[in-house]
Amino acid sequence: ETGVTQSPTHLIKTRGQQVTLRCSSQSGHNTVSWYQQALGQGPQFIFQYYREEENGRGNFPPRFSGLQFPNYSSELNVNALELDDSALYLCASSSQVSGTSYEQYFGPGTRLTVT
């Protein structure tokens, strides 16, 4: 298993609510990427954080936002939840050197259900 942890493991929210998901990166890793994985699909990139700043963003609306803390842990916030936001949210940690980071190790994910 990787050293990447996520909390909570499961979450049920109502449409319109807000949610915060958390990720602790593997020791020695300075970069966290967030992905949304809908059932039966591959992970879709949401954004990446490096040195506490957003370092790339996928095709997700602004109501998806994030933070990275000095200890490299990260949060994903989703406002105004929609039914289509129901998915497995994965974070992946990696080590970025000279602007390049590749080997990503995933956490166990948070299963979000929006009703």
Place this chain on the structure above:
Amino acid sequence: GENVEQHPSTLSVQEGDSAVIKCTYSDSASNYFPWYKQELGKRPQLIIDIRSNVGEKKDQRIAVTLNKTAKHFSLHITETQPEDSAVYFCAAPYNNDMRFGAGTRLTVKP
């Protein structure tokens, strides 16, 4: 942007046979190609990766080949075992984004 196409979407083999999964990518600047295995209800697990300066990499029963000219790379699993049954994803980087294929569900029948 980067587009990663993965085939087949499902693959069923007999235990002991080989399995091959193929991916194509569109960004010629991509230079790192990982493969992930995801068992039901679990996280994607990095099983092998290859960088663009080599054409093949092996790790026991698993190998990955890369053809940069044709922009495709493949995962080869030999002597398949029932515990190889899972969904396999290929990926390729685009800027700071890792683009994933849609996945291949591999079933190894005992």
